[in-house]
Amino acid sequence: GESVGLHLPTLSVQEGDNSIINCAYSNSASDYFIWYKQESGKGPQFIIDIRSNMDKRQGQRVTVLLNKTVKHLSLQIAATQPGDSAVYFCAESSNSGYALNFGKGTSLLVTP
Amino acid sequence: DGGITQSPKYLFRKEGQNVTLSCEQNLNHDAMYWYRQDPGQGLRLIYYSQIVNDFQKGDIAEGYSVSREKKESFPLTVTSAQKNPTAFYLCASSIKQGPQPQHFGDGTRLSIL
Numbered sequence: 001g002e003s004v005g006l007h008l009p010t011l012s013v014q015e016g017d018n019s020i021i022n023c024a025y026s027n028s029a030s031d032y033f034i035w036y037k038q039e040s041g042k043g044p045q046f047i048i049d050i051r052s053n054m055d056k057r058q059g060q061r062v063t064v065l066l067n068k069t070v071k072h073l074s075l076q077i078a079a080t081q082p083g084d085s086a087v088y089f090c091a092e093s094s095n096s097g098y099a100l101n102f103g104k105g106t107s108l109l110v111t112p
Numbered sequence: 113d114g115g116i117t118q119s120p121k122y123l124f125r126k127e128g129q130n131v132t133l134s135c136e137q138n139l140n141h142d143a144m145y146w147y148r149q150d151p152g153q154g155l156r157l158i159y160y161s162q163i164v165n166d167f168q169k170g171d172i173a174e175g176y177s178v179s180r181e182k183k184e185s186f187p188l189t190v191t192s193a194q195k196n197p198t199a200f201y202l203c204a205s206s207i208k209q210g211p212q213p214q215h216f217g218d219g220t221r222l223s224i225l
Contacts, residue, residue, distance in 0.1 A: 031211065042219070043218045044155070044216045049212075093211040099145060099209075102147075102155040102156075104153055105153075
C-alpha cells in the first residue's frame with residue numbers, strides 16, 4: 001500500500017547549526033503535507049504545512065521544501081536550539097483522503 | 113485557552129476489562145480522530161468522526177469502539193477483544209475532515225496489569 005517514510009531515524013546536530021529532516025512519500029495523489037514535533041510524553045505539535053501547488057514555505061526558523069518529482073519532503077530548522085530536541089513526523093493526505101498518513105518519525109538531538 | 117483535553121494521563125487495564133479514554137475539545141471542530149502510537153512508531157488511525165453521530169473505522173479499528181454524541185466529545189473504548197492494548201493513545205481534531213492541520217491532545221498511556 002501507499003506509505004510515508006523517513007530516511008534517517010535519528011539526527012544529532014550541534015546547537016546553532018541548521019537541521020534538515022527528510023521524508024519520502026509514495027502516494028502520487030498526495031497533495032497536502034504537514035510536519036509535527038513531538039516531545040516525550042506529549043501530543044504532536046503542528047509546525048508547518050504545505051500544499052502541492054507550492055514547492056517551498058517558510059515559517060519562523062523553519063522551511064518546508066516539497067519536490068513532487070521525486071516525492072520528497074524536507075524540514076529545515078535554522079539555528080537549531082536545545083528546545084528543538086524532539087521527534088519530528090511528516091504526514092500526508094490527499095483530497096480524497098479522510099485523515100493524515102504519518103511516517104515513523106526522526107529523533108532530533110541538539111547538543112550544546 | 114482552546115484545546116483538546118485527554119484523560120486520564122495514565123490508565124491501567126486488567127485482562128478482560130474494557131476501559132474508556134476521554135477526549136474533549138473546545139475548538140468547535142467538526143472532525144475528531146483517535147490514533148494509536150507504539151514505541152518508535154508513527155501514528156496509526158483507529159477511528160474518525162466527521163460530525164456528531166457519525167464515525168468511521170480507521171486502519172486498526174478491531175478491538176476498539178467509539179461514540180460521538182456531542183460535538184465536543186469523542187470517547188474511545190478499548191475492549192477486551194483488543195489483545196495488545198498497551199500503547200500511547202492520541203486524540204485529535206480539525207475544523208473539518210480532510211487535508212488540513214489536526215490539533216492533538218497530550219495523550220493517554222494505557223498499560224496492562
